[in-house]
Amino acid sequence: MQSLGRGFQVLASFSGAERALSLSEIAARAGITRSAAQRIVHTLRQTGHLRLTEDGRGFLPDLGVLDLTYDYLRLNPLIRAASPVLLELRRNVRERVDLSLFDGQRMVYAARMQSKREMFFATLLGHAVPTYCTSGGWAVMAMLPDPQVDALLAAADLRAVTPRTLTDPDAIRAQIALVRETGHALALEQIVMGEIALGVAIAGSDGRPVAAIHVAGSLAEWEPEEFRRRVAPLAAEAALAITGG
Numbered sequence: 001m002q003s004l005g006r007g008f009q010v011l012a013s014f015s016g017a018e019r020a021l022s023l024s025e026i027a028a029r030a031g032i033t034r035s036a037a038q039r040i041v042h043t044l045r046q047t048g049h050l051r052l053t054e055d056g057r058g059f060l061p062d063l064g065v066l067d068l069t070y071d072y073l074r075l076n077p078l079i080r081a082a083s084p085v086l087l088e089l090r091r092n093v094r095e096r097v098d099l100s101l102f103d104g105q106r107m108v109y110a111a112r113m114q115s116k117r118e119m120f121f122a123t124l125l126g127h128a129v130p131t132y133c134t135s136g137g138w139a140v141m142a143m144l145p146d147p148q149v150d151a152l153l154a155a156a157d158l159r160a161v162t163p164r165t166l167t168d169p170d171a172i173r174a175q176i177a178l179v180r181e182t183g184h185a186l187a188l189e190q191i192v193m194g195e196i197a198l199g200v201a202i203a204g205s206d207g208r209p210v211a212a213i214h215v216a217g218s219l220a221e222w223e224p225e226e227f228r229r230r231v232a233p234l235a236a237e238a239a240l241a242i243t244g245g
Helices: 002-012 023-030 034-046 063-075 077-093 135-141 146-155 169-182 224-243
Strands: 050-052 059-061 096-103 106-113 128-130 185-188 195-203 209-218
Touching: 002 023, 002 034, 023 034, 034 050, 063 077, 077 096, 077 106, 077 209, 077 224, 096 135, 106 135, 135 169, 135 185, 135 195, 135 209, 146 169, 169 185, 185 224, 195 224, 209 224
Parallel strands: none
Antiparallel strands: 050 059, 096 106, 096 209, 106 128, 185 195, 195 209
């Protein structure tokens, strides 16, 4: 079991990496010895989860990792239920539509219907953004009891992603209070400058938030209140359709 855990540590060492990693870098990121990293990397190459780069200087995730991602997505009942609903929402709003999964301090994108403006990395499944400064994150936190919200904010690394990112806990709580009044969150330039995003939370069978729908547009094309009027009813309807409400 220890070897299995170390194998996952090695795979997780690529999180945030901008290039191939050497054995020494993998070992340092995974918190294991270089010899342990060498053994685990050898095994993961045999199973198709890691590969050696063409120049032989480092390692990258291989197709086996993508196979696991595919299985997760196809077997997740929420994502299966959401996919046709998100496609219809994308047709109606003609802007980027995402489904993100709530994972404590982060919202992880599990479905993305992109627009023509998106950058490559921002459109990939598995990309994660902080819960504390996203429309979906605010919407999710609005469904949690205040003590849990306080705990999330206390544990968060409240750093600015853009000059307009809210990092003051009281300012974030004010946005959460607005969500509880309106049923949706509206975020301006919290993650990307020039972007407006509206988020609606999705609850699980126990009533707790599990995910959120995000619809994102450009402030060069939308006034915030116009975007809210156009998108909020459609996003709320989509959230209800996904949960069967």
